[in-house]
Amino acid sequence: MSLPSPRHSFSEDAQGIAFGSFMAAVSVVLLTHLGFVTGQTAGLAILICYGTGWAFGPVFFVINLPFYWLGWKRFGPTFVAKSFLAVAILSALSMVLPEYLHFGETHPAVGAVLVGCLTGVGLIALFRHGSSLGGIGIVGLYVQDATGFRAGWVQLIFDACLFLVALSLRDPITVGWSFLGAVILNLTIAVNHRKDRYIA
Template sequence: MTEPEKHTLIEDAQAIAYGSTMAAFGIVILTHLGLVTGQTAGLAVLISYATGWGFGPVFFAVNLPFYIFGYLRMGAVFTAKTFLSVALLSGLAMWMPQHISFATLNPWLGAVLFGFISGSALLALFRHGASLGGVGIVALMLQDRLGWRAGWVQLGFDAVLFAAAFLVRDPMTVVISFVGALVVNLVIAINHRRDRYIAT
């Protein structure tokens, strides 16, 4: 059996650029609607809502402790790619709102669009040995070591985070937000399969 073909440096670079940019666009949709989400991004969004601090700097700071864990468990290359992805997302999340606006955006549709966009962004990063830090690192580690689907692991964390979201958002907003987070995790759970996607 031949070894799977490895991604080139250019392929990895475009995946990080695509994944980070689409994830930032998803955050623009999310925060425009005042919604919340799960994972480390969700934690940063909740802190941002509660304090008034910008999402970008908060997201970057929240991820800092996870790089040591990522390095020890996933290696230097994964950690470097993840750091670049998080830094790019943080910067784009501060820049994009100055250049994108929505005249009309239904919250339910916005939540689903956020889920599809963010799910595809995470898939691109995962398939090129990167993540958006935090819970994504733990989820990928558990998937690789124990066979647990990354999407389901993140969904469990999301449940705890969404319980906390009721403290800063009204119940209907949290319900709509949960739809978006569910779509994200379903996209990952269904499409991120090591036994089907073997390029590295």
């Protein structure tokens, strides 16, 4: 007999979204310090920033705006409100944290693992509180509903294109370390965020 999944209280959701957004923001600071790239919507925002010199926070916030409509249709207003809040917090923190958080010389292997772990833990917290940070996952689910083409493949194809574009902005070694970080991120989520194993 399986136990019913408990509903989170308002304060628990607030803590979870704040924690997840903060972990992701720390990851973005380290990632950009190392000159890495990543996947999903955050990866697209980072590539735009590398190519233009614009700040990550505003770019990430604006990129996500079109996806809220899809999120509303697919998951409802509560998911959209929580995701909007998480994106806003991450965008703001990514602009504030560099004033207070500084990284010295960091080996790229250690940085890649740490970026993957920080982002993975942050996203798991957001997922478990009915929130998210990016629009590509929503697009993947939308495509899956409409065509049957798996959402995971949609995200994989998008990320592959991002990393190919990254080769024109970053050297192959840096892109390789970035890919390691993406692998660690996805493994962290795959192993630790399973509805058939965890109830909250």
